[in-house]
Amino acid sequence: MSEKSLHLRLGIFTSLFALFLVLFAIPTFVFAPSNVGNIILSPLFWPYVLAGLTGVIGLGLLASAFKPGANVPFEDEEGTAHPERAAPWLRLAALGVIMVLVMFGLPRLGMVWTAMLAFAACAFLFRTRHPIVALVCAVIVPLLLYAFFAHVAGVAIPQGNFVRLP
Amino acid sequence: MSLMDSLAAGLSLVGNVEAFFMLFCGLVIGVIGGAIPGLSATMAVALTLPFTFSMAPINGILLLLGVYKGGIFGGSIPAILIKTPGTPASSATILDGHPMAERGEAGRALGMALYASCTADAVSNLSLILFAGWLASFALNFGPPEFFALILFSLTIIAGVSGESLLRGALSALAGLLLATVGLDLVYGTNRFTFGDPNMMGGLNFIAVLIGLFAIPEIIAMAWNPVAHLGRTRALGKSKCTLADYLGSFKSIIRGSMIGVFLGSIPGIGAAPSAFLSYSEARRTSKNKANFGKGEIEGVAASEAGNNGVAGATLIPLLALGVPGDVITAIIIGAFMVHGLQPGPMMFILNVDIIYGLFIGLIVSSVFLLLVGSVAIRGFKFVADVPKRILMPGVLVLCIYGVYAVNNNIFDVGVMFVMGWVGYIMMRNRIPAAPFLIAFILGPLLEDNFRQSMLMSGSDPLILFRGPITWFFWLLTAITVFAITRSTLRKRVPLS
Numbered sequence: 001m002s003e004k005s006l007h008l009r010l011g012i013f014t015s016l017f018a019l020f021l022v023l024f025a026i027p028t029f030v031f032a033p034s035n036v037g038n039i040i041l042s043p044l045f046w047p048y049v050l051a052g053l054t055g056v057i058g059l060g061l062l063a064s065a066f067k068p069g070a071n072v073p074f075e076d077e078e079g080t081a082h083p084e085r086a087a088p089w090l091r092l093a094a095l096g097v098i099m100v101l102v103m104f105g106l107p108r109l110g111m112v113w114t115a116m117l118a119f120a121a122c123a124f125l126f127r128t129r130h131p132i133v134a135l136v137c138a139v140i141v142p143l144l145l146y147a148f149f150a151h152v153a154g155v156a157i158p159q160g161n162f163v164r165l166p
Numbered sequence: 167m168s169l170m171d172s173l174a175a176g177l178s179l180v181g182n183v184e185a186f187f188m189l190f191c192g193l194v195i196g197v198i199g200g201a202i203p204g205l206s207a208t209m210a211v212a213l214t215l216p217f218t219f220s221m222a223p224i225n226g227i228l229l230l231l232g233v234y235k236g237g238i239f240g241g242s243i244p245a246i247l248i249k250t251p252g253t254p255a256s257s258a259t260i261l262d263g264h265p266m267a268e269r270g271e272a273g274r275a276l277g278m279a280l281y282a283s284c285t286a287d288a289v290s291n292l293s294l295i296l297f298a299g300w301l302a303s304f305a306l307n308f309g310p311p312e313f314f315a316l317i318l319f320s321l322t323i324i325a326g327v328s329g330e331s332l333l334r335g336a337l338s339a340l341a342g343l344l345l346a347t348v349g350l351d352l353v354y355g356t357n358r359f360t361f362g363d364p365n366m367m368g369g370l371n372f373i374a375v376l377i378g379l380f381a382i383p384e385i386i387a388m389a390w391n392p393v394a395h396l397g398r399t400r401a402l403g404k405s406k407c408t409l410a411d412y413l414g415s416f417k418s419i420i421r422g423s424m425i426g427v428f429l430g431s432i433p434g435i436g437a438a439p440s441a442f443l444s445y446s447e448a449r450r451t452s453k454n455k456a457n458f459g460k461g462e463i464e465g466v467a468a469s470e471a472g473n474n475g476v477a478g479a480t481l482i483p484l485l486a487l488g489v490p491g492d493v494i495t496a497i498i499i500g501a502f503m504v505h506g507l508q509p510g511p512m513m514f515i516l517n518v519d520i521i522y523g524l525f526i527g528l529i530v531s532s533v534f535l536l537l538v539g540s541v542a543i544r545g546f547k548f549v550a551d552v553p554k555r556i557l558m559p560g561v562l563v564l565c566i567y568g569v570y571a572v573n574n575n576i577f578d579v580g581v582m583f584v585m586g587w588v589g590y591i592m593m594r595n596r597i598p599a600a601p602f603l604i605a606f607i608l609g610p611l612l613e614d615n616f617r618q619s620m621l622m623s624g625s626d627p628l629i630l631f632r633g634p635i636t637w638f639f640w641l642l643t644a645i646t647v648f649a650i651t652r653s654t655l656r657k658r659v660p661l662s
Contacts, residue, residue, distance in 0.1 A: 007333070010595060014337060021344075030347075031356040038625045043351035043358055046613045050344050057337050064333055074596070091389040099583045102566065106576050115563045122385070122559035126392040134556050141560050145567045153220035155571045 002073045007065035014058030021051035094125055110160025115142035176522025179224045186534075188225045189527050192232020193534050197542040199233065200240025200253050202552065205561075207237020207253045209381050211497050213561065215373060215504075216568030223505035224520055228527045230501050234494050235287060235477050235531055238437060239539055242279040242470055247272055255437030255473035258445045262458065262465030269461055270405070273543070277407025278463050279470045280539040282419045286471040288532040289423035290430065290478030294485075295525050297431070298514075301486035305511040310618035311630050315639035317612045320433040320489050321605060322646045330596070332650055338592065339601035345370060346609030353617055365577040372500055374569045374581040375606060379599045380493075381565050382586025387593065388558045407463070415467035418448040422468045426475015431482045433489045437473040444472025478528060484509050485521060489608070493600040496607050504572070 026047045036042045098121050105114035116138050123134035146165060149155040159165065179185070192214070199210025211233045218226030241253030246263035259279060266275040308316070321339060348359045349369030360366040412419075422444030429440040448468030449458040458465050480491025488510030490496035502509050507517060514521055569582045589599050616630075623629035630636060 003331075006595060010334070010337065010597075025359070029361065030358045032351075033354050033356060036354070038620075040620050040625050041353065041617060043354055043356050046616075047344070047347050047358065050340060050347065054337075054340050054344070057333060057340060060333050061337070088390045091392075092386065095386060095389040096587075099586075103576070103580050103583070106566075106570075106579065111567065111570065115566055118566070119559040119563050122562055123556055126388055126555040126558060128553065128555040130553055130556060133553070134559070137556055137560060141563055142567075145564065148217070149567055149571050153217075153571060155219075156574055157567075157570070158576070 002071050004065045004071045006074075007061045011058050011061030011063075011065055014054060014061055016058075018051050018055030018058055021054065022048065026051060091125055095122070098122060098125070106158055108161055110162070110164070111158045112142045112146045112165060113160060113163065115145070172518050172522045173526075175519035176524075176526050179519050179523035180228070180526050184222075185225050185228055185523070185527065186530060188221070188229040189232045189531055190534050190538070192229040192234075193236035193531065193538045194232075194542075195229075196233035196236020196238075197240035197243075197538055198236075200237035200256075201243040201542065202554075202557070205384070205557075206380075207234060207241060207255075208494055208497070209384065209561075210237050211494050212373075212377050212380050213564055213568065215377075215497060215501055216571045218501050219504055219571060223502075223507060224523045224527075226505060227498065227501050227520075227524060230498050231481075231524070231528065232531060232534070234498070235474075235535055236538060237494075238474055238477050239280065239283040239470075239535060240542065241473075242283070242466075243276065243542065246275045246279065246466070253437075255441055255476075256469075257438060258441040258469035258472070259466055261445065261469070262460070262462045263469075265459070265461030266463065266466065271461070274405040274407045274411065274463065275466050276543045278411060278415065278466045280536065280543065281407060281412050282415070282422070282467040282470040283474040283539065284532050284536045285419050286423040286426055286474035287477055287535060288529075289420070290427050290475045291525075291528040291532060292478075293427045293431075294478040294481050294528065298482045298486045298521075301482060302511040302514040305487050306515075308511070308635065310615040310622065311632050312635045312639070314612065314615040314619055314630060315636045315643070316487060317489065317608050317615065319639045319643045319646065320483075321608055321612065322643050322650075334595075334597045335601050338597050338599065339605040342602035342605030343609040343612075345375070345602075346606050347613075352610065352614050353621075365575065369610070370581055371569070371572055371575075371578045372503070372607065373572045374578040375585050376497055376500065376603055377565050377569055378582040378585025379589040379592075379603055381561055382582060383589035383593050383599075385558050385562050386586060386590040388554065392555055411463055412467075415464045418444075418452070418464050418468040419471040421447060421451075422471030423475040426472050426477075427479040430476030430479030430491055433483045433491050437476040437492070440476050441469045441473035444475075445469040481524075481528075485513065485524075486511060488513075488611075490604060493603055496604050499607060 026044060030044050030047050032043045039045055098118055102114055102118050105117070109117075119138035119141060120135060123138065124131070128134045146157055150157045150165075195214055196207060196210055199205050199213075200207045211230055214230060214233045218229055221229070237253060238255055241256035242259045242263065245256040245259040246267050249260055249264040263275045263279065266272065346369070348366055350356070350360075350367050351358055357367065422440075425444045425447065426437070426440045429443065430437070445458075445465060445468045448464055449455055452458065452462070452464055454462050454464060476492070480495045483489045483491045484495045484499065488499075488508065490499055499509060507513065507520065565582060566579055569578050570576065572578060592599055592602070619629050620627075631640065
């Protein structure tokens, strides 16, 4: 990837995002009392200023994409074609699914059991060369953290609906 | 309160085994965290933060400061042994450290890195003690317009030194400022981007955002390429750093320490530019100029002095003005806030015992760093052997527990995951995360002080230029913008 393609992509995205903020997000999701006389003191003022600056940066990125010499690829860039082809994308998707399942599991299974499953799933997703150690750590690390946070720090760690820990 | 009273109050806080034990533990955690490539001092501080919630404020902050200082030194170990900087600040150490390791002089290079780090750390701590109180007493005269000008200056400099592209750094800072607007309006209490969710009315949790930005992207990057971290470790060799080596590089160490103190005390610059400036100054003035880059021990000394000289100095703006000096001190602000402390000039009046307790702890930290660093150099083999593909799932679990513990709220865990993906996308698109986080912290302060100024003046913007202090910060901002623009334009010349 070169600076040109990166800045072109970022510039288009940033400019569109600024437009989205100005035309839709700020009028819809920022509320201002009707009796604010001066725009500078309105809750809308700061978001509009930031949205405007975002638009300026977006245009700046677009302009810099066309500067001379911007087409040179980054020196430390990984090759665009990953040697494993689709596997990295599948691992990213799997990690995303693990995170969603963690959010789903925390109130139902409790933090300790969810963390154990997440640890083990991630270790195998990362293709660990030490599966036994990974499984042992998957059990011990969440239990140790539970012991610290629940019994030393006094945090009410979610216990879930099934197995409750002391 | 006299100086002796303040010292006595500070000593009464830290004059116990627990405080020094926490400092020592912090240094050990920091050196290990800094020594593991991909973990970094920043992530080590962020992951340690949740453990401080249940501690006394002084113990928690000393623990984090220990992690910070240990992490900066720890980063030099893999830089020398495996040519991979543990922290960005150690990048300059590679230039001469790794060639020395290839010659079988890794032990000598690491020894020099340790001695230079400890010396610079002591110089930096002394400067903190000398200047922070003076700056804080000066800052007591600040009102909202002065703070607005100061924070604007801080933001300008952060955007300007945030990596290889000014525009991408500015984009990152703007994203942070935008995210900071989420929550109830500071003056009228109306909703801004809360989507009707009560969890968002108080704004997004700072710790969830910072852990999401700095720890989770590394885990996601591990999913993308699980074998990226594998490398070859060099042996320590038999040669050691001698007193003659140390004295021969002493001038560069002191110069590097001063550069670190100067750059560290300016918000936003951080350790990496300081290390490179110190290195280039040492090369420019050295008798062994030709050996730099080929394994010159003075180069290791200069770069390590440059990056460690920053560690104490970044606390000057943090303690005196309430403005973080770099991304790690931005995280440490979180610890102050969690314990109900607000860094800034008033802290020197309301919590003088904590301030002096920190000073005492910091002086001791330089001695502890020498002890911990000596052991860490020999123990690096074991640290390097920790399987990253087991470490990273452990980091994920630690993040979940730590972020939940802040507010006992599962919503914060979700914020952390979302910010993790945002951080990863930023990483893939070469957008630096540090300006985002610092702008996220400074954003509400900037807006709050701006609106207070407008309320004070009846919306007259001239209040933002009301006296010499505001003129000074506006002038600094103008100089910085000019310097950044000039360097950006100069960079373009060779390309065209």
